[in-house]
Amino acid sequence: MTPPTQTLKQRPGADGPRGSGPLNTQDQALHTRTLPRFAPLGLLAAATAVSVGISLALGWNRAAMVVVAAILYLVAINLVSRSVENGRRATDRTVTGLVTIAFLIALLPLTTLLYTVLSNGLGALSGEFFSASMRNIIGEGGGIYHAIWGTLIVTGLATLMSVPIGVFTAIYLVEYGKGALARWITFLVDVMTGIPSIVAGLFAYALFVLFLGPGVRSGFGGAVALSVLMVPVVVRATEEMLKLVPNELREASYALGVPRWRTIVKVVLRTASAGIATGVTLAVARVIGETAPLLVIAGSTDSVNFNPFDGRMATLPVFTFYAYSEPGVPAEFSVERAWGAALVLILIVLVLNLIARLISRAYSPKTGR
């Protein structure tokens, strides 16, 4: 938490009626007294000490201790700054404190989640874990080879289906769409965004039952369910990116005698490609951890299955779910595998994000000399 260390001069009167401290006699109001740089940290330490003292005396728990310390700090920095500096600075420092606290609160679930998954799952990672399936494994050993492939195949197929649909829909909406049809599409995309994932799974299941009879399970069905969830995200992200492409570029292209479709492909999509890549990655990250629809339509298996059109296909989220909820006896090995699979899933999303960053760096509009 770095306090704003402003030593900039202030304009006279800019501080309102409270004005500046008594220091300003000669060089009126251009200088205000500033708290020393260590003041916020010092106050924080003091607030913490007081809070610890109170808590120990009254037997409060640690959470209460932290809350009390935060409140004490905010009150103290406001009062001290108000008396030494001025009202505007005091507000500034208080709000800085509030924002920092909000940031820490937001960080809390993320770090604890990462910590928990890492500490529970790291132990599971091994050569066997990545190279073996669960076929004929009871108790110790086995791995998630089948589930990794299942997740990659199902998510990959879902991406292959939803990216063209989503991007073309967005192109229609931004470049061509007017009137009732475009409004309806926008409305339906909004509705699709809100579809619960289990419903997407049931939809895919019902669809495949129509053709292949009841009890059908396949990785491709899972991909269809996931694309129902992915398409609206891709449409929305692409639409926003296409809208950001300035109209002047389209006009520049038209004025060179370039037809509209070439302009869209080579100028508009090209200019927006970095943003679209990021949007697609976010959409993938959003569906790769989906469990419910895959539970319904892709099912679960202990063996490797590379054929998405035939039979059950294990995926990381479903694997994690079963390994944790039905661990068998003894439970500890299965539970550890569940944590390991969860960790691998997070790592895959991380890698996807890195790839998206690289793509977007390579394709984003170039600036600088």
Place this chain on the structure above:
Amino acid sequence: MAKSIDVTDLDIYYGDFKAVEDVNVTIPAKQVTAFIGPSGCGKSTFLRALNRMHEVIPGAYVDGKVLVDGQDLYAVEVDPVAVRRQVGMVFQRPNPFPTMSIYENVIAGMRLNNKKMKKSEADDVVESALRAADLWGEVNERLARPGSGLSGGQQQRLCIARAIAVQPQVLLMDEPCSALDPISTSAIEDLIHELKANYTIVIVTHNMQQAARVSDDTAFFNLVGTGKPGRLIEFGETRKIFSNPDEKATEDYISGRFG
């Protein structure tokens, strides 16, 4: 081959709003014609109607005839894309393609249309277009750098280079020098003088001296009243318009006694 432009009874609309009314004018081939007039009187609108860029705006349309060398641009069987290949345009604000390098920007007209070119041919086009736009000396060391990394004036000259690289027959320029310093401006004016030998040029400008310096003919547009459409008030040889115009409004505008 430069071409003349004949405009008859042209009304230009943005949806319900009539922006320009009843223009009749003949813009001669291989001459420079300047459009002058107060802000909002429809100069840009009229200019954009000359290469069918106007209709790119949703709801915008025109009513009337624009003949380029006897062919009506607005006839049903005419392809606007083909029109724009013959009638090029430089915009008021520079708009280089941000994803392209300087080199790619200059030959964007060919590249975007997938025209096959040999590397040496492309190099020649780029060099001659950049030389013509007086930009070669400043950028020949860094042709591979992004076009958006240039200064505003350099970007505008890049856009001029891009427009002349496709060798249109008519070149429309909407205040091409409004972002340029006097030296670049005079370079562009020299360029206009040179291009005149091969192209028909129409230039919108707010700079009276510039209109007087570069143009052979001048068209003065004006608003008849607020909310009313703009009209072509007077058209004639630049010498005459600037020394002895027929209309009082033209004289007032040129001498700065406007409004």
